[in-house]
Amino acid sequence: MIAFIPKNSPVHSIDARVKILYFILLVLILIIKESIPVLVAFSLMTLLLYISSSIPLTKPLRDLGAAWVFVLLPIPLHLLINLQTGIYLGILGSVFTLNLILLSLLMIYTTEVKSILQALVFFKVPRELAFMLTVSIRFLPVMQERLDRIRISQAVRSYEPAPFSIPIPIIVPLLHSSLKRAMELAISLESRGFDPENIHTTIDLRLNPADYLLLLLLLPLLSLVF
Amino acid sequence: MVKLIQISNLSFSYGKKAVLSNLNLSVERGEFLGIIGPVGSGKSTLLFTMNGVIPHLINGNFKGNVLVCGMDTRKTKVSELSKRVGIVLQDPNSQIFSLKVWDEVAFALENRKLPKEEIARRVAKYLGLFGLESMRDRDPNNLSEGQKQKLTLASTLAMEPEIILLDEPSSNLDFGSAVELYNMLKSLQREGRTIIVVEHDTEMLLDNATRVIVVKDGKIGIDGPTKKVLSDPRIERYGLRVPCPFKKTPKSLRVRK
Ligand SMILES: Nc1ncnc2c1ncn2[C@@H]1O[C@H](COP(=O)(O)OP(=O)(O)OP(=O)(O)O)[C@@H](O)[C@H]1O
Ligand SMILES: [Mg+2]
Numbered sequence: 001m002i003a004f005i006p007k008n009s010p011v012h013s014i015d016a017r018v019k020i021l022y023f024i025l026l027v028l029i030l031i032i033k034e035s036i037p038v039l040v041a042f043s044l045m046t047l048l049l050y051i052s053s054s055i056p057l058t059k060p061l062r063d064l065g066a067a068w069v070f071v072l073l074p075i076p077l078h079l080l081i082n083l084q085t086g087i088y089l090g091i092l093g094s095v096f097t098l099n100l101i102l103l104s105l106l107m108i109y110t111t112e113v114k115s116i117l118q119a120l121v122f123f124k125v126p127r128e129l130a131f132m133l134t135v136s137i138r139f140l141p142v143m144q145e146r147l148d149r150i151r152i153s154q155a156v157r158s159y160e161p162a163p164f165s166i167p168i169p170i171i172v173p174l175l176h177s178s179l180k181r182a183m184e185l186a187i188s189l190e191s192r193g194f195d196p197e198n199i200h201t202t203i204d205l206r207l208n209p210a211d212y213l214l215l216l217l218l219l220p221l222l223s224l225v226f
Numbered sequence: 227m228v229k230l231i232q233i234s235n236l237s238f239s240y241g242k243k244a245v246l247s248n249l250n251l252s253v254e255r256g257e258f259l260g261i262i263g264p265v266g267s268g269k270s271t272l273l274f275t276m277n278g279v280i281p282h283l284i285n286g287n288f289k290g291n292v293l294v295c296g297m298d299t300r301k302t303k304v305s306e307l308s309k310r311v312g313i314v315l316q317d318p319n320s321q322i323f324s325l326k327v328w329d330e331v332a333f334a335l336e337n338r339k340l341p342k343e344e345i346a347r348r349v350a351k352y353l354g355l356f357g358l359e360s361m362r363d364r365d366p367n368n369l370s371e372g373q374k375q376k377l378t379l380a381s382t383l384a385m386e387p388e389i390i391l392l393d394e395p396s397s398n399l400d401f402g403s404a405v406e407l408y409n410m411l412k413s414l415q416r417e418g419r420t421i422i423v424v425e426h427d428t429e430m431l432l433d434n435a436t437r438v439i440v441v442k443d444g445k446i447g448i449d450g451p452t453k454k455v456l457s458d459p460r461i462e463r464y465g466l467r468v469p470c471p472f473k474k475t476p477k478s479l480r481v482r483k
Contacts, residue, residue, distance in 0.1 A: 003365070004325065113325060138323060141367055184320035187279050191313045192334035192385065195305040
């Protein structure tokens with residue numbers, strides 16, 4: 001399940017706001033300084049972060065599920081463009097995408113949805129947008145489960161997706177039920193007095209000494225980018 | 227006397243085909259109203275007009291007037307109406323959104339900005355009533371369907387609304403839990419609350435409802451005291467379940483001469 005995993009690790013205890021800042025910075029470095037040494041260093045860092053968060057790397061790799069397609073997509077794409085260098089560039093692209101996904105997942109595994117919402121509101125993201133973002137994070141596990149159920153219910157009716165084709169009988173009900181879910185969720189939230197034009201979020205995030213240290217370290221890292 | 231809910235000349239359609247057409251209904255304070263009707267007859271749609279979800283959140287063609295506690299639903303926000311009307315939807319999966327059972331029940335109370343102690347008291351009370359107190363820290367997504375149903379019931383009842391709307395609340399429950407739920411609703415009604423429930427299980431209504439309406443072809447086909455409606459011969463013709471005490475031998479089983 002792609003959801004918060006309560007644990008007592010250093011990564012878990014970092015303030016959500018600091019995590020978001022680092023996330024943005026790291027992604028920026030990865031995009032701007034695209035090179036093999038950076039990519040290698042980056043992959044090592046992702047690995048280290050997972051180890052210190054005590055979340056086994058097998059967890060995101062399993063959670064990826066069908067999204068592996070997106071990770072591997074650069075390889076055939078680059079091969080199409082150039083047969084000689086394609087495989088090389090394609091693998092680099094795949095490692096790049098994999099790093100991005102692993103980091104995003106780590107954010108979700110180690111941060112409570114509530115803290116993410118508060119951090120977004122702290123950074124002055126419009127409240128409605130922040131709320132929508134956090135609700136979608138919240139609904140990842142629900143979607144996953146939904147996907148499994150649809151897969152089963154189509155399989156018991158002898159459906160087998162052909163390789164390299166778009167599995168319409170799975171995608172269509174998934175989209176449909178997600179839309180229906182979203183609609184019903186809105187109904188249920190507003191029926192319980194939730195007013196989207198008037199979201200009140202109290203921010204009870206607190207910075208620890210370690211967070212201040214990380215914020216200081218952010219400065220030299222920033223100079224790396226520019 | 228002003229009725230608690232007053233629906234007059236209500237027509238509604240999602241697209242071209244009318245789901246409700248020129249429907250009239252009034253409900254008084256303290257009634258326990260059962261709504262029955264064939265599949266797709268518009269029962270859920272009718273419930274949604276009673277707390278402003280239609281026309282505010284669901285698009286369609288809305289004509290007529292709905293007054294709830296004297297408020298015109300067209301002019302009142304859903305979150306405002308929710309202070310008087312609570313609703314439990316058909317599918318528990320699309321209502322639950324918190325990461326912890328406890329938070330789910332506290333959600334509506336926090337929206338109302340109740341004091342912390344009051345929230346804690348009510349959450350404990352309603353989790354207890356549904357036998358969920360041992361699961362307070364669990365992720366609601368991992369509960370069984372029946373437990374999820376109980377959680378959505380607890381979450382809405384904890385709001386202690388004057389009017390409680392329920393859409394097939396017993397469909398995921400075992401018989402014992404369904405009976406418990408209806409006992410709970412009955413005692414809420416005795417406290418003076420108004421209960422409106424869509425229910426396929428007519429026997430459950432026979433034991434609890436004070437009045438039953440049958441939705442058929444976008445209108446209210448039959449309306450009256452529970453016993454009278456449920457013993458009406460049209461019930462069987464509409465394909466609805468005739469409760470046991472009124473059941474005759476089905477035609478197909480009768481000996482032909
Ligand atoms: N969102 C929607 N968009 C379009 N049509 C809808 C929508 N919701 C319901 N309908 C249609 O409106 C009619 C009434 O639906 P409604 O859900 O109110 O029926 P119901 O009596 O509650 O049925 P059930 O017993 O199956 O719950 C149905 O014919 C249905 O197909
Ligand atoms: Mg319905």
